[in-house]
Amino acid sequence: MNIPCASFFTQPCAVDAILYSYYEGRIRAPITDKEEKFRVDGMAEVSLAVHDLPSYLHDEDDEYAPECLALIVHWMCNKLRFKAVGPTIPSIYLAKQLSSDDTCHEYGLSLFKPQHSPTYLKQWLDSQQPKSVVYVSFGSVASLSDKQTEEVAAVLAHESTGCFVTHCGWNSTIEALSMGVPMVTVPQFADQPTNAKFVEDVWGVGVRVMVRKRDGEEKAMARMEEIEWGVVEVMEGERAKGIRKNAEKWKTLARAAVADGGSSDRNIEDFVDELVNLQLLKRLEL
Known part of the structure; x- marks a missing residue:
């Protein structure tokens, strides 16, 4: 129907990165060696044991900087047009932009x-x-x-x-x-x-x-x-x-x-602007 669409990934970026490695053949499943360790592109600083992987990929102490999450997001941006949003819970619990009398947060x-x-x-x-x-x-x-x-x-x-x-x-x-x-x-x-x-x-x-x-x-x-x-x-x-x-x-x-002005707020605004501009271009073409 020529309607613009976007995928909304509801799992964490780290899981998406692991599953992409499986898709590319870097992780082979099912995994039978319970002692095997894994380093995944986009999050190489995190050492993963078998029991750390999503359960789809198997039969059944390092310190990491918080910046590793930003590195995972950056890596995903190189694979597809990607914007991080969230946490996706009602904003009344986070930004306090709405009062408890408002209903639009529910x-x-x-x-x-x-x-x-x-x-x-x-x-x-x-x-x-x-x-x-x-x-x-x-x-x-x-x-x-x-x-x-x-x-x-x-x-x-x-x-x-x-x-x-x-x-x-x-x-x-x-x-x-x-x-x-x-x-x-x-x-x-x-x-x-x-x-x-x-x-x-x-x-x-x-x-x-x-x-x-x-x-x-x-x-x-x-x-x-x-x-x-x-x-x-x-x-x-x-x-x-x-x-x-x-x-x-x-x-x-x-x-x-x-x-x-936060990262999620900016990414949502950018996404909406892209959709609006896309619709304007279509109207001009018509």
Whole structure:
């Protein structure tokens, strides 16, 4: 129909870069050597183990500068016309450009007037000390529903929330980053293992609980003692102070990106300008 279109990648850039390497044949799947290590074009400074890759590519301590994310985006720009936007959560939680009375921030659901959450949940959170609550949510089987997104964002935004135990789906991950909440990640499948790798080793905002399958078991799972270790490590362990400091840093960066004149704000404006100019050219041709 000759209608302009654009692809919206809903997974993190790092996962897209890994899958592109697979597409070009640099990573061969399925991977059977569990000890193999990988360096991927666009993110060569990150050493990836098999369990860090998206689950589609396999059967089942370095320090990195935050600039590695910018390098991944730059690399992707060399492969296709690409603009980074986000975090893609309601701007009321980031830039504070809208008041809570506005409705245009709700994206079809209300984060401030939840229809499904009991009022006692907020009342209970209000009664807790700042950064003292451990919030646990593993989403749904494949993706978060509107109801689940509403629940997660509302709790993460509360000042009493000190830690988020998460399956590390991209929605949950980006929401926690944007709210400055440390994470204990329990990745299951798809892009979640790579997200967990970045949470712990690149962004430094949490720890990863390994999911393992014992002999005789049909499915891998995270053990109780390992989850307990992760929560203690993030809340009061040796790394807790550094993790919380990094979480605040990424919260600040997220807000700067979507604020007026921020990187996401500029990229969206540029994208809209391109569409407008394209339509003007078509009209002139007619």
